[in-house]
Amino acid sequence: ASLGTGTSNANVAKIAIEQRKKKTDVVEPQVISEEILTGGAVEPVRPDGEPWDPIDFPQVTSLRLSFLNIIEISDLNNFDSLTTLRLDNNIIDRIANLNHLKQLTWLDLSFNSIREIEGLDNLSNLLDLSLYHNQIEKIEGLDGCPQLNILSLGHNNIKDLRQIDNLRKFHNLRCVCLDGNKVCQHDTYNQHVLAYLPMLKYLDYMLIDRKAVTQAQEGYGVDELLELKEREQAEAQKERARKDKQAVMEKLKTSFLDATEDLFEELFSKEVEPENLTVLQCYGQLKEDMRDKLSEDIxxxxxxxxxxxxxxxxxxxxxxxxxxxxxxxxxEEAFYMVRDFRSLKKKVLGQLDKEEAISQNPEAEAMVDELR
Incomplete structure (x- = not known):
């Protein structure tokens, strides 16, 4: 159930369930086979209209493996260009073997038996993720998908409002579906979502009123929200400092100077600095003098x-x-040498063909044939 469509939540569920009932030809759990992959490769369409050959799987951008009773995710190693993957309406209970699909932007795992969000650590380009109608209790395991724009978690087992807070870090998130979870039964569900996820445009398939967002921010859990924002700002500042430090270290490494960056701290770390010296009255000033001298030397x-x-x-x-x-x-020299050799060989062979003696000498004829 993708949040990108206008279909209502109830209709999506109804259609999927009806389609599942119609699939009576597959009754046993299946693993992903070469035959299934060949039949599921839908884009781009081959010019000749024929199914994709396994050797060409790296060119496939869209793969549909829906309603196949697939029990586990496997054998997708050759799909390096895959951007769209549909694994909905199967019996998958664990997300695995997807981290190599670094080009993936759309992943549909709806209508499965997944209990935990995991195995998405390297999907940095993922924009649209559907985990609709699974058995998920916690919103976690999404840190590897920083570009996430659409997230469908409807009809899972999410109960705690605090789980929603885990989505604040996804600044590009615009559409979220949580409909059908027990968390939606909380009286303050809408207010909590709007207060803690102000970047959203759609919630449970409905366009969000910006006035409602402002009201929620000003009237719901104000003190707690303010404390959270301050904590996030402090963490963001630490992250910027870490990145600045990393940039300095990378620059120093180019001149083999990275060992000089924290030299004083290493010399006077708690593990090295004798504790009994720190109580001496003159020690503090001597230490600072040493810091200044070392800084000049560095x-x-x-x-x-x-x-x-x-x-x-x-x-x-x-x-x-x-x-x-x-x-x-x-x-260039080798190219001209080869060209000159071929020209000479052609000329010599042409002359030999004219000589009748060549046909009377089997050994010479064999050598000439080898040159050809």
Whole structure:
């Protein structure tokens, strides 16, 4: 059940259940076979209209494996270009073997028996995820999908309003379906969602009134929400500091200077610094003097090494350029040599064909045939 359609929740469930009842030809649990994959590869359509050959699976972008009684996710290793995967209406109880599908943007796992959201750690391009009508109790395991835009969790076993808070980190999330969960029975369900997920445009297939969002933000759990926002801001600041630090370290690594970044902290860490020294009255000032002196020395060292590294990089660049030029000249020379050899061979063979002696000498004839 995709949130991208205009079909109502009840109709989606009804249609899916009716289709499932019609599928009487598959009664036993199945694993994903080559035959199933061949029949499920729907896009792009081959020019000749024939089914995809397994050797060409890396070109397939859309795979439909619905209503097949599939018991587990497997054998999708060759679908490197897959963007759309439909595994709805099966008997899958665990999400697995999908992390290599890094191009995936749409994943439908609705109408299965999944109890836990997992196995999505590397799907960084995923935009639309449907887990409608499963047995999920917790909203978790989605950190690997930061671009998530549409999420369908309708008709699961989600009960706690606090589970909704876990979706705040997904800033691109616009459509969420939780209809059919016990959490929706809470009197403050709508207010909680609008207060904690103000970025949403649609909730349970209904367009959200922006005035209702403002009212929820101003009147629902104000103190708790303010505390949460402050905590998130602090975490965001820490994350920015971590990224800045990482950028500095990456730059220092290019000059082999990364070991100098936290040298003072390493020299005076709790594991190294004798505790009895810290009580000395003069120790604090001596330590700060040492920090300043070490900082100056590191600054001087970095300037010197950066200059040396700049010279080294220029030499490396010149060397690589010389190698590339030499390879190009060598390839060109080899090309002309092969061309000249073929021309000479053609000329010689043409002359030999005219000589009657060649037919009278079996050994010479065999050598000439080999040259051909």
């Amino acid at each position: 600054k001087t060292l970095r300037l010197w090494l950066e200059e040396r590294n700049e010279v080294r990089n220029k030499k490396v660049t010149s060397f690589e350029k010389a190698i590339s030029t030499a390879e190009g000249e060598s390839e």
